[in-house]
Amino acid sequence: MTAPAILQLGPVLAYLDWAGVFVFALSGALLAAEKKQTLVTFVFFAVITGVGGGTVRDLLIGAPVFWIHQNVTLIICFAAAIIAWLLPARTWRGTALLWLDAIGLAAYATYGAAKGMAYGVAPLPAMGMGVLTACTGGIVRDVLAGEPSILMRPELYVTAAALSAALMVALLLLGVPATLAGAIAALAGFALRAAALRRGWSLPAYRR
Amino acid sequence: MTAPAILQLGPVLAYLDWAGVFVFALSGALLAAEKKQTLVTFVFFAVITGVGGGTVRDLLIGAPVFWIHQNVTLIICFAAAIIAWLLPARTWRGTALLWLDAIGLAAYATYGAAKGMAYGVAPLPAMGMGVLTACTGGIVRDVLAGEPSILMRPELYVTAAALSAALMVALLLLGVPATLAGAIAALAGFALRAAALRRGWSLPAYRR
C-alpha cells in the first residue's frame, strides 16, 4: 500500500482529520449528556463516534487503522468527553450537537475521499469512502443511543457528505492541488448542510 | 493470499456474485420505498444491503474488499436504487422484496463459502462465511430501517443459507467441479427458502 502518498495531500487534510475526530467525539459525548449517562459512557460514545467512520474507511481501503499506532487520537476523544462532562449545560446543547456534526460531516467526507484516492481506490468507491466514513460515526452513535437514525429523515445530510466527497474526487482527478481541493470540497459540503439546517431544506420523499 | 484461485471457480460463481449484489441492492431500495424515503436514502440502502455481506466476508478472510478497486459494483447498486425509484408501486412490492431476498440469500451463501475455500479458510469457518455474508446485508438493512430482524423469526432463513453454504463446502471437498457444485448448492438453498415462503415452514422454537 502507498501509505506515504497520503502525506503528499498536505497538512490541511491532516487538520480535517483532527477536526473530524474532535467534533464527532464531542457530538457523541453531548448525546451521552442528553441521555444522562455516566462519565465512562461519555468516553465510550466519544471514542465510537470520533473514530468509527475513519476506522471503517481504513478497513475498507486496506490501510492500517489510523488510531492504533499512537496515543493522541484517543486522548483527543477523552478530552472531548471530559469537556462535555464539565461544560455547564445550556439550551445551546442540542444546537451545538447539530453544528458540530455538520463540521465533522464535511471534514470527514472530504478527508475520506482523499485518503481513498491516495490508496488507489477507484473514483466511485473513493466517493463512497467519503460518504460512508462521514456518516458511519453518527449512525452508530444514534443506533447505540436508541435514537432514530439520520438516514430515515428527509433533510439534506448524506447529500451534503456526497457533495464534499464527489467534489474532492473530481478536483483531484482534474489535477487541482490537494490543499485547495480539500478547502473547496469541505466548505461546499458544510455550506449545503448549513443551508439545510437553517432553511429546513429537504429532499422530496418517495410517493408511491 | 491466493487471489487468482477464486478465478478458477469459474464464471458461474462470478454471476452468483453479481446476482447477489443486484437483488440485495434492489431489496434495500424497495425497503426504502416502503418507508417513503428520499432518492439518496434509496441509494444508501441499496449500497449497504448490496455490498454489506460481501464486505464482511472479504474483511474476515483477508481479501481485498471486492467493490473498492473498480466502479462497476457501485454502479449496479445505483441502478437498482433508480429502478426501484422509477417503478410503479404495486401490491407485488412486498412479495418481490421477499423473493429477491431469497435469490440473494442462496447466491451469496454459495459464493461466500466458495470464496472462503479459495482463500484457504478451514471448512467450518468457510461455511460460516457463506451464512454470515448471506445474512449480514439483510440484517443491517432491517436494523437501519427499524424493522424486526429476520433472526428473531422462526421461519427457515438462516437455515437455507446454511444449507447452500454447507453443500458448497462439502461438494468442493469431494472434488465436484466448482460450476456444478455452485449450481447445486445455490438451487438447494433457494428451494428450501422458497418452500418455507410458500408453505410457511418454520423451525420449532425453544420451549422452556
Added chain:
Amino acid sequence: MTAPAILQLGPVLAYLDWAGVFVFALSGALLAAEKKQTLVTFVFFAVITGVGGGTVRDLLIGAPVFWIHQNVTLIICFAAAIIAWLLPARTWRGTALLWLDAIGLAAYATYGAAKGMAYGVAPLPAMGMGVLTACTGGIVRDVLAGEPSILMRPELYVTAAALSAALMVALLLLGVPATLAGAIAALAGFALRAAALRRGWSLPAYRR
C-alpha cells in the same frame, strides 16, 4: 506482523481466550433461549457473541481473524448453543447469563489488551482493544435481540473491562511476566464487576 509474539504470552492467556469464547457463546445462546428462538438462532447468537469481540480486535490490529483458519472455535460455539438448548430451564438462567458475561468480560478485556500489545499497538489503543473487544460481543447480542444496550445503564460494566485492560497494559509495561499479569488483571476486573453485581454499585450519572 509479529504473530508469534502472542505465543510468548503463555498458555494462561490462551485459556482466557477459550474462556471468553465459550462463556460469551453460552450467554448469547441463553439470550436466544429467553427469547424462545429456534436452534439455528441459538447457534447464530452463540457465534456472534462468542467471536464478535475478538473479530473486531483482530481486524483493528491487523491480525488474521482468530477463528478463520481452524474449526475448533466454531465447534466451541456450536457446543455452547447445544448445551443451552438441552439444559433444563430454571430460575438461575438470568443470573447465569449475568455471571457468565462477567467472566467473559474480564477474560476478553485482559486477553484483548495483551494481544494488542503483542502486535505493537500503542498503550492507550491497546487498552482500548481490551475494552472494545470485551464489550462488542455483548452489545451486538443485545442490539440484535432488541434489548437495551448495557452501555446505557449506570452499572459498572465498561469500567470493569477498562480496569482489566489498563492493569494488563500497565503490568506488561512494568515488565511483569505475562502469566502473572494476566491473572491479576482478569481477577481484578472480574472482582469489580462481581462487586457491582452483588452490591448494585454504579457510577454517578450526568446531572445537567
